[in-house]
Amino acid sequence: MVNIKECLTTDIEILAELNKMLIEDEKANNTMDIKQLKERMIDFFNSGYKAYYFTGKHNEILGYALCDINKTPIYLRQFFINREVRRKKYGQIAFKKLLEYIKTDKAEIDVYVWNNIGIEFWKSLGFENKYIHMTYEKNNIRKYVTAPRGK
DSSP: OOEEEEOOGGGHHHHHHHHHHHHHHHTOSOOOOHHHHHHHHHHHHHTTEEEEEEEOTTSOEEEEEEEETTSSSEEEEEEEEOGGGTTSSHHHHHHHHHHHHTTOSOEEOOOOTTOHHHHHHHHHTTOOOOOOOOOOOTTOOOOOOOOOTTO
């Protein structure tokens, strides 16, 4: 059983802690500490984003989502399921219930290219690649090894 509960500004502390775990799990290059993540979450709330908890049958927090519901389709910026309850279909159920709760059947997401688990999760829900977003940083170039031509 998964329920959706809209978060309030009083939930910022918990959302920042969950966001920190999401950053760790995605292996994101985000070095923000909890204080900075709280400030950023406040900025999200002030710019029209909404956050939602996914709760279980005993009201325990299973995860959360942060969405820009003013976009069409909605932009799902953050989606996190607690590590202890993964691989139990909570993510799939939470995603479907979230769409029902906010009354939409379309969503967009960004997933890091190295986050294979995340990519497979989203594909299992029917997401497809729409475009490739690329970034350049002069002092932070990732080197990819390719096979020599003809082999």
